[in-house]
Amino acid sequence: MPLSNPLAATVADISTVQNALYGAAGIAAYPAAAAAANDVSISEVLRYIQETQLGILTNTGGTPSLGAILGDVANEPIYNRLYEIERHFHNYERWFGKAVTATATHFADRIGKTEAGGAEVPFQIDAGNDTWGTWVQLLGEDDTPAVAGNTKWDIHRLMIVDVERDANTHFVQIGFGATGAAALLANTYTEFVYKPQATNTEETPIDVMTRRQANDTLAWARVMVIGADTGTVDFYLGLHEYFV
Numbered sequence: 001m002p003l004s005n006p007l008a009a010t011v012a013d014i015s016t017v018q019n020a021l022y023g024a025a026g027i028a029a030y031p032a033a034a035a036a037a038n039d040v041s042i043s044e045v046l047r048y049i050q051e052t053q054l055g056i057l058t059n060t061g062g063t064p065s066l067g068a069i070l071g072d073v074a075n076e077p078i079y080n081r082l083y084e085i086e087r088h089f090h091n092y093e094r095w096f097g098k099a100v101t102a103t104a105t106h107f108a109d110r111i112g113k114t115e116a117g118g119a120e121v122p123f124q125i126d127a128g129n130d131t132w133g134t135w136v137q138l139l140g141e142d143d144t145p146a147v148a149g150n151t152k153w154d155i156h157r158l159m160i161v162d163v164e165r166d167a168n169t170h171f172v173q174i175g176f177g178a179t180g181a182a183a184l185l186a187n188t189y190t191e192f193v194y195k196p197q198a199t200n201t202e203e204t205p206i207d208v209m210t211r212r213q214a215n216d217t218l219a220w221a222r223v224m225v226i227g228a229d230t231g232t233v234d235f236y237l238g239l240h241e242y243f244v
Helices: 006-021 042-054 066-070 078-089 180-186
Strands: 093-098 108-110 123-126 136-139 152-163 170-176 189-194 204-207 219-225 232-242
Touching: 078 232, 093 123, 093 152, 123 136, 123 219, 170 180, 180 189, 180 219, 189 204
Parallel strands: none
Antiparallel strands: 093 108, 093 232, 123 232, 136 219, 152 204, 152 232, 170 189, 170 219
């Protein structure tokens, strides 16, 4: 009876380890993922890291790599979120005043369009008697996009050019929806507090925090002036626009 060859068995074992680590054959049956623990193999932990920590990488545009996914516009929401943040800080602005000739769908004119007297027309909102005033429409269906091809926008800044009540505290709300009341109900509005100097001799830029809105979304504004009956605020508004 011939004796077994221990060297051959050793070579086979080494070959199996080699294939598992770097050989072309690889692991014949890769084990399922498992978190690191006693009696859990390295292969199980590696698969756990890949699937659970990194996730299953897919890319509609080609190679399933993290770099390709971040650069693929079809991968939501990663690309759009990065694009939105970048464009919020590095973008072109378009500024608007009140429409010279308003219609049911047009409430804002781009700056540079003037009335007969040559005066630019700011938007104006007015407070009630120590309460919120009436909602005033700022943007209509035909007012966005300002640049053809863009699909979304946000209000980035207001330029307040005049107020009726100097030294009074103003509460301002800007809503997005079919009406101002609808914006309140849906919580699709933003707000800020503004208090001019005792003598209103300077214009004031106000940064506005809002979410992006789809083209055709209507925009509204209203104001409350603390301790006053009425109180107008005149301003222009600036938009950022996005193509995705």
